[in-house]
Amino acid sequence: MAESNSTNLQELRAAIPGGRVLEITTTTGCVVGCSYCPQEKFANRQRAVSRVKHLCLDDFKRCLARVPTAVDVSFAGYSEPWLNPDCTEMVEHAHMSGHGIRIFTTLVGMNRRDLGRLQALRFRVFVVHVFDDGAYMNSRLVRGKYLDLIRELVDSDIPSIRFLVLGEVHPDIAGIVPAGALVRTRPLSSRGGSVDSRIVETRPRVVGALTCAEERQYRNVLLPNGDVALCCMDFERRHVLGNLLRDEYQELFEGPVFREIADRMNGKDGFLLCRVCEFAEAKK
Numbered sequence: 246m247a248e249s250n251s252t253n254l255q256e257l258r259a260a261i262p263g264g265r266v267l268e269i270t271t272t273t274g275c276v277v278g279c280s281y282c283p284q285e286k287f288a289n290r291q292r293a294v295s296r297v298k299h300l301c302l303d304d305f306k307r308c309l310a311r312v313p314t315a316v317d318v319s320f321a322g323y324s325e326p327w328l329n330p331d332c333t334e335m336v337e338h339a340h341m342s343g344h345g346i347r348i349f350t351t352l353v354g355m356n357r358r359d360l361g362r363l364q365a366l367r368f369r370v371f372v373v374h375v376f377d378d379g380a381y382m383n384s385r386l387v388r389g390k391y392l393d394l395i396r397e398l399v400d401s402d403i404p405s406i407r408f409l410v411l412g413e414v415h416p417d418i419a420g421i422v423p424a425g426a427l428v429r430t431r432p433l434s435s436r437g438g439s440v441d442s443r444i445v446e447t448r449p450r451v452v453g454a455l456t457c458a459e460e461r462q463y464r465n466v467l468l469p470n471g472d473v474a475l476c477c478m479d480f481e482r483r484h485v486l487g488n489l490l491r492d493e494y495q496e497l498f499e500g501p502v503f504r505e506i507a508d509r510m511n512g513k514d515g516f517l518l519c520r521v522c523e524f525a526e527a528k529k
Contacts, residue, residue: 261347261369261370262317262345262369262370263459264315264316264317264463265316265317265464266317266318266319266347266463266465267312267317267465267466267467267473267494268319268320268321268322268464268466269300269305269318269320269321269322269335269466269467270322270323270324270466270467270468270469271299271300271322271324271327271328271329271331271332271335271469272298272299272300272324272325272326272328272329272469273287273288273292273295273297273299274288274324274328275288275324275325275328276325276328276353276383277325277353277383277386278382278383279381279382279411280441280444281381281411281432281434281440281444281445282323282440283436283439283440283480283481284323284324284480286439286480286481287323287324287481287482290480290481290482291468291469291482294470294472294482295468295469295470295472299331299469300329300331300335300467300468300469302331302334302335302338305331305335306338307489308467308471308489308490309338309339309344311489311492311493311494312344312489312494313494314343314344316344316494317344317346317347317369318339318344318345318346319346319347319348319349320332320335320346320347320348320349320350321347321348321349321350321477322466322467322468322477323466323468323480325350325351325353325354326348326349326350326354327350327352327353327355327359328353328354329354330354332354332355332359333355333359333363336363336366337362337366340367346366346367346368346369347368347370348363348368348370348371348372349372349374350372351373351374351375352373352391352394352395352398355394356390356394357393360394360397360398360401363403364401364403367405368405369405370405370407371403371405371406371407372406372407372408372409373395373398373406374409374410374411375395375408375409375410375414375415375418375422375427376391376410376414376415376418377410377411377412377413377414377415378412378413378414378415378416379415380412380413381412381432381444384415387415387417387418392417395418395421396421399421399422399423399426407426408426408428409427409430410427410428410429410430411429411430411431411432412429412432413429414427414429432444432445433445433523434478434522434523435447435448435521436477436478436480437478437479437480437481437483437518437519437521437522439478439481448521448523450520450521451519451520451521451525451526451527452520452527453512453527454510454511454512454527455510455519455525455527456510456528457522457524457525457526458524458526461475461476461477461478461524462475462476462503462506462507462510464476464477465486465497466479467489468482470488470490471488471489471490471491472485472487472488473485473486473487473488473489473497474486475506475518478518478522478524479518483516483518484502484506484518485502486498486500486503487500487502511528
């Protein structure tokens with residue numbers, strides 16, 4: 246990676262604030278087809294416990310009503326958020342409810358009307374994951390309307406917007422996004438060992454007590470049926486903290502699942518996804 250791109254990546258990471266976050270997985274299943282995303286494993290696990298494919302707007306509102314406004318709402322999760330047609334209205338509702346908003350999207354499923362509505366809002370960060378040259382993503386989705394949307398975003402007045410590509414940018418996008426605004430990187434996370442090891446090798450297990458470098462145990466993921474998974478690495482639903490359709494937000498961190506996670510982070514025996522996560526660090 247060139248020095249300028251390394252600098253851009255550091256700036257992007259610095260631009261993403263800390264604090265508690267609820268990530269929203271708006272749908273089960275994703276057509277974007279990133280090879281470094283264990284989407285199929287998530288979809289298979291999720292379908293085994295729920296027939297709900299899309300997070301419906303009313304359920305989203307019910308879940309969010311249980312979440313303190315100090316918790317940011319991030320439209321990212323385990324699939325492309327805008328594959329759910331209600332995503333923009335969910336963003337608007339979360340914003341009007343007083344939550345800080347974070348966006349991580351490939352733009353697939355978004356249209357110009359959505360973009361117009363989003364431009365009226367403010368975001369903590371707005372990251373556009375643009376398509377690569379086909380090495381990792383389904384580049385057949387790069388068509389006229391997608392390119393038009395990229396152009397509009399480049400010309401928009403969204404101050405927090407960033408453009409990210411994992412690998413080399415698609416040639417049709419290279420002439421649209423200014424080189425200085427594009428952050429290039431490579432797949433860095435195995436998602437707790439869920440990604441094909443030929444793409445991202447699983448890290449050696451951390452033994453004993455550990456900590457999460459970014460406290461991702463408080464950056465949880467809401468699933469379409471209301472379940473809440475531990476974090477963005479838990480694609481296989483290994484640690485489900487509760488369900489926001491029935492549980493209060495604070496109860497997620499007082500229940501037996503989270504208490505067991507905390508004990509295992511402190512060195513107790515038993516399965517813990519964090520042990521093979523790139524964000525885990527041995528406790529000193």
